[in-house]
Amino acid sequence: MTIRLQVDMDSVSDMLRSLTGRLQNLRPLMRDIGEIVVDHIKGNFRQGTAPDGTPWKPSVRALREGGRTLIDTGVLRNSFHEQPGRRSVLVGTADVRAAVHQFGARAGAFGTMDVLVREHVRRWRGKDVRVRAHTRRQRIPWGDIPARPFMPDPDHLPRILSEDIRKSILNFLWL
DSSP: OOOOOOOOHHHHHHHHHHHHHHHHOOHHHHHHHHHHHHHHHHHHHHHTBOTTSOBOOOOHHHHHHOSBTTBSSSHHHHTOEEEEOSSOEEEEOOOTTHHHHHHOBOTTTTOEEEEEEOOEEEEETTEEEEEOOEEEEEESSSSOBOOOOOSOOTTSOOHHHHHHHHHHHHHHHTO
């Protein structure tokens, strides 16, 4: 049995030239990958889970007022963006609260500050007592903030995120 294979070298050469040209500037691919990662981060906020699917510990505000953890105004969730380059993409936020929520913080981890306590009336041993205005040293943060990760670890991407990135790469290579 013999199989004869004939290859049109002109079409193969055209395809390789096209592929070589696309590989010189990966910015469109990096933009797509960045958008995929940002979409997954926003999905973590919608679901209230870490990238691996672990539910976040509910916040005190969400428990007290109702609503969802880390979504009060939506500013943090909507602050994520991608910055594509020729060979890489950066995904992040300029919101200073992001690192504390991603990794958590122990009470007093950022030091202390003096706060003004206004004059007020306090009930003490059955009597109303007037408390003069004074300053108090307050820990920052005043209580522990548990980690509520939303950004994926680049070394351990969730399967669904890896699959979406793989599809984007294949689409880019074979346009």
